[in-house]
Amino acid sequence: MMKLNLNNKVLYLTKDKASLYSQLNGEAYTLKNISDLRDNISTDEISPVPIMYNFDERLKDYPHTGLKVEGDLPIKFGEIAKQKFSVIVAGKRYGKGSSREHSPVAEFHAGVRLIIAESFEYIYRQNADNIGLYTSTDFSLLNKIKNNEPIDLEDILKDRDTLTKKILTSKGLLGLGKKVYKGDDNRLHHKPEVELPNTPMTFAEKILYRHHEFQPNSPYPLKSGLGGFIKADWRFIHEAYTGMAMSMLHKEYPELTTLYNPEKIIAFEEHFGYRHRSKYHIEHNLIESFDTLSGAHTQFSKKYNIRSHGQLSNEDGSEGISHSLMAEKYALPGEVVVGTDSHTTHSGALGCLAFGVGTTNLANALVTGVVRYNIPDVVKIEVKGKLASHVSSKDLALSILKEPKIKNGNFVGKIIEFCGEVIRSMSIDERTTLTNMALEMGGFCGIVAPDTKTIDFIKERRNYNFQLEDWMKADAGAKYSDSLIIDASTIDSMLSSPGDPSNGIAFNSLEHEVKIDIAYGGSCTAGKRSDFDQYLEVLIWAQEKKLNIHESIKFFLQVGSLDVKKYCDQKGYLKILKEMNIELLNPQCGACCNCGPGSSTKKEEVTISSINRNFPGRSGPGSVWLASPKTVVASAIAGKITSFEKLKQMYVE
Incomplete structure (x- = not known):
């Protein structure tokens, strides 16, 4: 032994x-x-x-x-x-x-x-x-x-599980992958015909059965916790990990000349494009180091002929954040999407199984087409009732995060199916806020069964006529390992105090005034069309009241994709931002990864932000409060944390 x-x-x-x-x-x-x-x-x-x-x-x-x-x-x-x-x-x-x-x-x-x-x-x-x-x-x-x-x-x-034991007693996942598929021209996908179990199934389970890499001796039916591989329809990587993946692959496969199904691999350069405006990166002489990461990313994409969404040639920023572009351009209901980023879960709002993986797992998937995973349990979050008109999906997400089941880790590593009349009433953009932050809830991923709104979204964004199939829903009587029922009518404007997204607190329960130094709206979570509708709702109201951003506040908005910027232009939003001297940043992860405008530079600085995480150091040395788009803008105007409803009360004629 x-x-x-x-x-x-x-x-x-x-x-x-x-x-x-x-x-x-x-x-x-x-x-x-x-x-x-x-x-x-x-x-x-x-x-x-x-x-x-x-x-x-x-x-x-x-x-x-x-x-x-x-x-x-x-x-x-x-x-x-x-x-x-x-x-x-x-x-x-x-x-x-x-x-x-x-x-x-x-x-x-x-x-x-x-x-x-x-x-x-x-x-x-x-x-x-x-x-x-x-x-x-x-x-x-x-x-x-x-x-x-x-x-x-x-x-x-x-x-x-057995697979994990094999990985840990081999030379890691890449060593095992090479051993398993060595000498096999097809490398994988020896999938025998497998019938679905004759029992009611969750929507997520149906996707798992259609994509799990069954081998002749695979256990059947699938059992929670079992280690195995799943076939990915889309695999993507971004520049923070491409250099690491390239180093791993070239060490394991010195003569590697092609990747598995390269037309279904996408490379994004999205994280560090504003490094030249990051005080930390400048003061620590990191610009050239991150330039090297960018160069490795470009080299890898060209060498293996991978579709790439990169930096803009004539201005700062990129074509779009990976999660934004996957939802707008690629992911479809019933598919499996994997990427080297935990918020790959974003695209689950379209009805696909989308989840993040580490670099080794993705590197292995680049040459095999399959991804290592442990079969997750499926849980359900049902949202009943009706949200108040001033309450957004971000408020809902922050409210869910403070639930005891979530804080205690009951949903860690599990697929979260969001359902209920409130979810059905939401736009796809609003649903992505929930599936994006399913990761903060501990989930393996988040998913919403597709409906007519999904079809309309795909048609509007891609001019593609997608046809729903009868199986794309949970069956009546499907069993979930756990569930959580949320009464939407009890939710008000929410905040998350610094340190952890689960530090949820209703704005009306805030016991003391919190002055802020920075307000930032953007990232994959809050750089969508619907988010900018909310930012601008507050700004248009402020213009009518002859109000502006508080003189002591540094305020930035950042779009998640060029499509969102085009939408803002068509709606007249860019004109309003210019009139109010608000800088609009091109797509990039930016302040959400402490790399660009919106990041704090001093320990004493306080930020209010619509991003998805406020862990220590996430957006600089200062402290970060999380909030909805409307609350971020209202606070930027007031110079302190406040909700839009409270701000309006202050200026009643």
Whole structure:
């Protein structure tokens, strides 16, 4: 039996900075010494965005340099490697947020070989598996580690599926993929004919059965938790990960000349186009490093003849954010869409199974066409009643995030089907806000069954006549592993206080005045047509009242795609923005990844933003409140956090 030999250097990530500093100064702790382990440690804290120009062993100096504890960043450059920690221990939902594989890669190169936590986010754990970093929820292992006893791998892997065990005892996912498909001209897709189970099924289950890579000896019917592969209709990658993927592939396949079905692969350059306007990138001399990432991305796209949506040639920005363009141009109901970004879930609003994966998984999919996954449970969020006219889908998303089932992690790694009369009444743009933020709810992905609004959206955006098929819905009597019913009539304008999107609070429950320095509206979540309708509703009202943006506020709006910018022009919005001296930024992830206008530059700065995440360091060193588009603009006018309804009350004639 294989064994894992570890030193007894264990780092307990706690809420108490004094005990964390003590450990970093060489004091050995045990679980008994720890009062409170940190929950919800995000990948933004494990591997902050600005270090993503590294994608190899250079990452060893960066793990947890963004970890914020009681306002401090205790773990400094090179600290984990210097102290030779081999085990990290944390609380619930370790690895929340971005799908970036840089996080486990940084930990691995720093010498960490095992992460023990109460629970893990789905993508982080899969990324760790794929590179050979062990994870466990068994805290009893700490006794053996303390005594310098070797650990049987079976003790670490006892609750994992067969495929995961194969990956962790092979040379990672790429090694296994090469071994499985070596010498096979077709490489994959030996799919036997499989009949659907003769039982009521959820909509998501129907897509899974149509895309799961069944082998002659595959278990049937599909069982939750089973490891396997799923065929992707679309695979996409963006420049933050292309260099890493290219390095991996060329190491594993030195003579690689073609990718599997390249016409169904898309490359996006969308993250760092405003780096020349990022104070952090300028002050830390990072412009050239990110230029190198961009160059690797372009080289990869050209070498393998991949369709590419890149930077604009004559102005800042790009053609569009990947999620915006996938929804506008590519994804269709019933398909499977995978991308190297956690918010790939965005396109689920069109009725496709869209989910994010790590770089290794996508690299393997580029040459095989299939994606590693564990079959998820399917849960249901049903929204009943009617939203008030001033309440948006962003308010609904923030309200769902504060639900106990969500905060406790009940939906982690599960497919979330959104349904109910409120969902049916929403536009596709509004639905994408929910499916986008299904990731913040812990979901594997979010999905909405397609309907006539889906058909109309596809026709309007692509001039394509899509025909719904009878199977594209949940069956009556379909069983869900869990459910959540939301009464829409109880929801008001919502906020999320800094630190985590689940810190939901109704605006009317805000107990103190919060002055702001920056207001930012944009990103994939809030750079859509419907979002700009909401931004401009407030601005047009302000113009009529002869109001303007508060003199102390830096305010930016950013479109998710050039299509949205064209829409704004046609609606007369650009003229209004110009009249009010508001800068409209071209498509780019920008401030949502701390790279461009809208990011904070000082610890004391407070931002209100319509993006999807407010983890520490996500948008600069300051603090970020999340809100709906209307609340962002109303707050920019007032100079403090306020709702549009409250602002209107202040100026009643």
